[in-house]
Amino acid sequence: MMSREPASVVEAFLQMSERVPDKLCLRFQGKAMSYAELRRSAEAFAAGLCSWGLRRGERVALWMENSPDFLAAYLSIHLVGGAVVPINTQYRQWELHHILSDAAVRLCFVDEPLRPELAHLERKLPGLELVVETGAPLKRFLIEGQPYRGRLPESEDLALIAYTSGTTGRSKGAMLLHRNLLANIRAISAAWRWTADDHLLLTLPLFHMHGLLVGANGTFVSGGSIELHRDFSVVNVYDALLAGSVTMFFGVPTMYTRLLAEAGRRHEKPPPLRLYVSGSAPLSAQTFVEFEQAFGQHILERYGLTETGMNTTNPYDGDRRPGTVGVPFPGQEARVVHPHTREPLPPDTDGEIEVRGPHVFKGYWNQPEATAECFTADGWFRTGDLGHVSGDGYFTITGRAKELIISGGYNVYPREVEEVLQGCPGVAEVAVVGLPHPELGEQVAAAIVRSDLALTAEEVIAFCRNQLASYKKPRHVVFVDALPRNAMGKIQKYVLSKQLGETLR
Ligand code: MCA
Ligand code: AMP
Numbered sequence: 001m002m003s004r005e006p007a008s009v010v011e012a013f014l015q016m017s018e019r020v021p022d023k024l025c026l027r028f029q030g031k032a033m034s035y036a037e038l039r040r041s042a043e044a045f046a047a048g049l050c051s052w053g054l055r056r057g058e059r060v061a062l063w064m065e066n067s068p069d070f071l072a073a074y075l076s077i078h079l080v081g082g083a084v085v086p087i088n089t090q091y092r093q094w095e096l097h098h099i100l101s102d103a104a105v106r107l108c109f110v111d112e113p114l115r116p117e118l119a120h121l122e123r124k125l126p127g128l129e130l131v132v133e134t135g136a137p138l139k140r141f142l143i144e145g146q147p148y149r150g151r152l153p154e155s156e157d158l159a160l161i162a163y164t165s166g167t168t169g170r171s172k173g174a175m176l177l178h179r180n181l182l183a184n185i186r187a188i189s190a191a192w193r194w195t196a197d198d199h200l201l202l203t204l205p206l207f208h209m210h211g212l213l214v215g216a217n218g219t220f221v222s223g224g225s226i227e228l229h230r231d232f233s234v235v236n237v238y239d240a241l242l243a244g245s246v247t248m249f250f251g252v253p254t255m256y257t258r259l260l261a262e263a264g265r266r267h268e269k270p271p272p273l274r275l276y277v278s279g280s281a282p283l284s285a286q287t288f289v290e291f292e293q294a295f296g297q298h299i300l301e302r303y304g305l306t307e308t309g310m311n312t313t314n315p316y317d318g319d320r321r322p323g324t325v326g327v328p329f330p331g332q333e334a335r336v337v338h339p340h341t342r343e344p345l346p347p348d349t350d351g352e353i354e355v356r357g358p359h360v361f362k363g364y365w366n367q368p369e370a371t372a373e374c375f376t377a378d379g380w381f382r383t384g385d386l387g388h389v390s391g392d393g394y395f396t397i398t399g400r401a402k403e404l405i406i407s408g409g410y411n412v413y414p415r416e417v418e419e420v421l422q423g424c425p426g427v428a429e430v431a432v433v434g435l436p437h438p439e440l441g442e443q444v445a446a447a448i449v450r451s452d453l454a455l456t457a458e459e460v461i462a463f464c465r466n467q468l469a470s471y472k473k474p475r476h477v478v479f480v481d482a483l484p485r486n487a488m489g490k491i492q493k494y495v496l497s498k499q500l501g502e503t504l505r
Helices: 010-018 035-052 070-081 093-102 113-124 136-141 178-192 209-222 234-243 253-265 285-295 368-374 414-422 459-467 494-502
Strands: 024-028 029-032 059-063 083-086 107-110 130-133 158-164 172-177 200-202 225-228 248-251 277-278 299-304 309-313 333-337 352-355 381-391 393-402 403-406 410-412 427-437 442-449 476-478
Touching: 010 035, 010 070, 010 178, 010 209, 024 035, 024 070, 029 035, 035 070, 035 136, 059 070, 059 093, 070 083, 070 209, 093 113, 093 158, 107 113, 113 130, 130 136, 158 178, 172 178, 178 209, 178 309, 200 209, 200 234, 209 225, 209 248, 209 299, 209 309, 234 253, 253 277, 253 285, 299 381, 299 403, 333 381, 368 381, 368 414, 403 427, 403 442, 410 414, 414 427, 414 442, 414 459, 427 494, 442 494, 459 476, 476 494
Parallel strands: 024 225, 059 083, 059 107, 083 158, 107 130, 200 225, 200 248, 248 277, 277 299, 442 476
Antiparallel strands: 024 029, 158 172, 299 309, 333 352, 352 381, 381 393, 403 410, 427 442
C-alpha cells in the first residue's frame, strides 16, 4: 500500500506491519502481540475515535499505566491526525486540571482505578467531552474489524503536547511535530545501531519522553520488539535480564542503583546485553564504574529534554566517558554559550548548553512569549542546563540555570510545590529546594515559616499529596523563623539548601 518515505512514526509502524506482520512487536504479562495484532488494535481505537467525531489536530489525553492499550491508543490518535497529551499517572487535581484545561483536551483515555480522581474535575472542565476508562467502557468504544483508510498525518502536523517546565508555576505544553519525533528517533536508532533483532526491556513509564519517544518509537521504526513491564520492579527486571532474550535496557540512574543492589543479593549474573542506556538525570561516575564491575558492561549515558527529545549520546563504539553525556546525535547540533552574552565559549569553559536541529520542538502551546524567550534568532534552543564541552566534543552537564529538582528521573519544579504549599492552612511562607539523595539523586525539601505553630510536617506532606503527584511531596519539612533573603527581598535558595542540608545531617 505505502511506499513513500514515512512522514511520521505511525506511518513507519504501518509500513512495518505490512512488511513483517507476524513479527513479534510487544510482549506484556506473558502475552505476545505481532505487528499485525498491534495494528489491528490501533485501528479499533482509530475507528472508535472517528465514529465519536474526533477532528484532526484535536487533543486526546492518555492517563494510563504501561499496557498494550496505551500503545494502541497512542498509535491510533496519530493515525487519525490527533495530538497525544500523555499524563503522569501520579498526577493529582492540581496538575490534571491544568493540563486538561490548558490543552483543551476533548477526550481522555484513563485506567479504571484512576477514574474517580477525574470525576472530581469533570464539572470544572466543560471542554472534556468524553472520558473512556479501561475495561467495559473501552470495549464499547472500540470498533473492531475496520482497517484505517483515512489520511495519514503530515510531517508538520502536531503529534504531541508534553507538559514540562513549571518555572513560572504552571507547566508549559511543549508542542512536538511528527517530523521532530521521526528525525530524533532516526538519529537515535542510527547512533545505537537499533535493528529488527532488538528486544527492549521497557519498564520506564510510557507517559514520559524517555519511555515513549525513545523506547516505543525506536521499536516501531526499527521493527524490533518490546518486553513491556507495567512499572519498574527490580526483582522482575533482574529476572527478565537473566532470562536472556532481552538485548537492550533503558533506565534512569535510580534503576541502575537498584539493579546494583539486587546483583549483590543474587548469585547469578545476567548475560551481557547489547546495550544499557541511562538518561533523564545524571548518572554518577561511581554507578558507571560499579556497574561495569558487577555486570561487566559500560552503560551508555545520553542527555535529553522534553522539548527536544534526545540531544547527545556517548558513542556506541568507542569511549563511553563516565560523567559526560557524549556528543550530539547525528544531524543535530549542540554548543556551549555564555549565559549573558550568548557568545559561543571555547572548550572546557562552563556556560549554558544550546541545541539545534530537526528534533527541536515547535514551541510552547499557547505561549508565544515563552517560546520566543527559549529560542535565539538563529534557531538555537536554550536548554537551561549548564556545562562544558571538551576539545574532542564530549559534553558534561555541571548544573542547571533553571530551578529544577530531578528525583529518581522525575522532574519537580520547586515553584509548583511552593504554590501548592502556600495554600496549606498554617503556612505563612515556604521555599522548596533539592537536596542530595543517595538513591534518587535529589530529594524535595521544604522550609516553612508557620502562621500556626501547631502545624506539623506530616500535615504539610499530607496536604501536598492530596493535590500533587506523590513524588513531588517534600521528603523533609523544616520549620524556620525566617527564610534567607537578599537585600532585594529575594529568597536565597543556595543559602537555604546549605542550611537545610546541615539541619538534616
Ligand atoms: C516514586 N516515588 C518517588 C519517585 N518515584 N519519590 C521520589 N522520586 C521518585 N522518582 C514515591 C511515590 O510517590 C511513592 O510514595 C513511593 O515512592 C513508591 O512509589 P512507586 O511507584 O512504587 O515507586 P518506585 O517504583 O520505587 O519508583 C521509582 C522509579 C520511578 C522506578 C525510579 O520513579 C520511575 O519510573 N522513574 C522514571 C521516570 C522517567 O521515566 N523519567 C523520564 C522523564 P508514597 O508511597 O508516599 O505515595 S523524560 C526526561 O526526563 C527527559 C526527556 C529525558 O532525558 O529522558
Ligand atoms: P524534562 O525535559 O523536563 O523531562 O527534563 C530534562 C532535563 O533532565 C534536562 O534539562 C536535564 O537537566 C536533565 N537530564 C536529562 N538527561 C540527563 C543526563 N544524562 N544528565 C544530566 N541531566 C539530564
